Amino acid sequence: MTGTDTPGSASASRAGTDTARVTRLDDLPVRDELRGQSPYGAPQLDVPVRLNTNENPYPLPEPLVERIAERVREVARDLNRYPDRDAVELRAALAEYLVRTGPADAPELGVAQVWAANGSNEVIQQLLQVFGGPGRTALGFEPSYSMHSLIARGTGTAWICGPRSADFTIDPDAAVRAIAEHRPDVVFVTTPNNPTGNAVPMETVLAIHDAAQRAKPSMVIVDEAYIEFSHGASLLPLLAGRPHLVLSRTMSKAFGAAGLRLGYLAADPAVVDAVQLVRLPYHLSSVTQATALAALEHTDTLLKYVERLKDERDRLVAELRTIGYEVTESDANFVQFGRFDGPGGAHAAWRSILDRGVLVRDNGVPGWLRVSTGTPEENDAFLDAVRDLKKEQEQGG
Template sequence: MSTIDSLPLRDELRGKSPYGAPQLDVPVRLNTNENPYPLPEELVERIAERVTEAARRLNRYPDRDAVELRTELARYLTRTAGHRVGHAQVWAANGSNEVIQQLLQTFGGPGRTALGFEPSYSMHALISRGTGTGWLSGPRNADFTIDVEAAERAIAEHRPDVVFVCSPNNPTGTAVDEATVLRLYAAAQAARPEYGALVVVDEAYGEFSHHPSLLPLIEGRPTLVLSRTMSKAFGAAGLRLGYLAADPAVVDAVQLVRLPYHLSAVTQATALAALEHTDTLLGYVEQLKAERDRLVTGLRAAGCEVTPSDANFVQFGRFADSHEAWQALLAHGVLVRDNGVPGWLRVTAGTPEENDAFLEAVRAVTKDLKEKSER
């Protein structure tokens, strides 16, 4: 039997691990930032209707440009994110990960580099390597905010072709303000005066933020891109639908690398049905924001440090051994995420009952760990 090490892998993939979070059979799973609420029955019925209509035409390829879906996504952004966009400024793909992949295939690649501010969404680095794009890690402050002056120096020195800004940031939950993005964008353009560098603002958790969307910043900035997903706020992680908003030229450019008919007719039909129920789904977002804030209060009451969160999850610590704390919570039937940030863990906001169970487990674990340290 061959092993992966015996295969003719590309050098930059050797020794790497695939992305993934453990899916263990425990009573409370709060490790993957999913929306805990199932889709309402009326939406399930509407999806069935839409998919039935699409099924009658499955002998034909789907709309390869997904014009109807992009039009409805543009309408949603215009209504909720504070800036008017049209379908020519929106592109959709199979999850925001494919959006990122297409951007890196188009603007990254061999001989080019991407820069992000770690800890951040690990797929930015993984997809960069997968597309042959060099990866650079930019600086953060001790409170996990971006060190803007150090970031400007890093951009000037390394001249990246693509810069990733995650707001709210995963796994820390911290938001990035408009002024920071504008400074990073200006630095990226100055470093690449011939064409400018692409700056991607990843707003996968944007609907959960206390702060307004950064979408208006794309106006007049041809290489600024906003990335979004339907996995989180729409409670549709199983749908795999992500999208971007940018200058129409960026949308034209990513179509140079997209696979033919990349969005199935069933995916498009399901996403369109979900967009018809935006108000109901965003009502769940408000419930989750309240639960997230309750988690913050409960964690602090239990003696934990908490990073201020604008997402549907909370980073908490600090533990002398975060993996030990993760294991202890698991022993109480609660699965959270160990992202490898020393001293910290991340918990997704779940249902009120799930959050109660998590907080009870935290109180027990922190008590046990404190007693252990005092022995």
């Protein structure tokens, strides 16, 4: 046994002690830019009404569920084989959807201009892996979708917070100045913006894009996760002649398929070639591709639910203003409302609404909360809760 460590030896004892000492995240050799960060995620609480994650509240229609089962059954016979690595059939179907539902002046799109991944977050991650990374920077106009900055840091890309006006719009002149000053490698524009809900005018996006080309040139990523809910149209027409512009989309919101995790982009073919340099092999499973293809067969039905939600969204805006709240103009399937400047601020208001059985989102925007558009019954429950809250605040004041 000489020269061999046994469970009772001093060497094994020291190893056990060293292992036991690593009990916290801070004890691990985590990259410096990740220290002190928190994982992204909204509270998952068991309450009667959950309106905090911008989900589509309507379950998938039964004919679509049956079609998904059929398509998955078909691919299940070949699960011993890898999926189509390039998801050609799916990308072609996504391109057809974009053209069919987009503005009349949108460019023709095909497989070469569309890429798909596991949620729009993976799309953004792949873009930052290609165009960001150590020694490079990304700029976004905050408050906005916090995953942009989190994924930037996760890819070693330095994050720059760009300016946004007090009414949560982007001032084109201020944006152009920020781009000229910082010369970022990647610029994010979210329209409609999350969490505020307001859309960014095409003219502002064009000003940002042109400034980014003068500065570097830089990639400009327009996040259109909520575009189907907008009063306006997609910015697809801007892609023509602009190889540094990318539109990011998702099937989580309008398609009511948050559990599917399918995102996609439209861009110049060279961008699609670029992201394939960093995509993991066979990153989209056969089951994911089959499910997404089934959903695309039912877009007309699914978009009718979008129209219902737009009507309910507009009702929420009107009712909240009638009650006495400030509301940011919304082109999304959610509404930002406030202001909560009293004791405890927005978080105290969030807790009060939660105590009434309704979960909304505290995004950390001082004085404001965000509510997802639910079914009429869910929205009624929410409106009852905030009416009670308003009475409480008025009596307390």
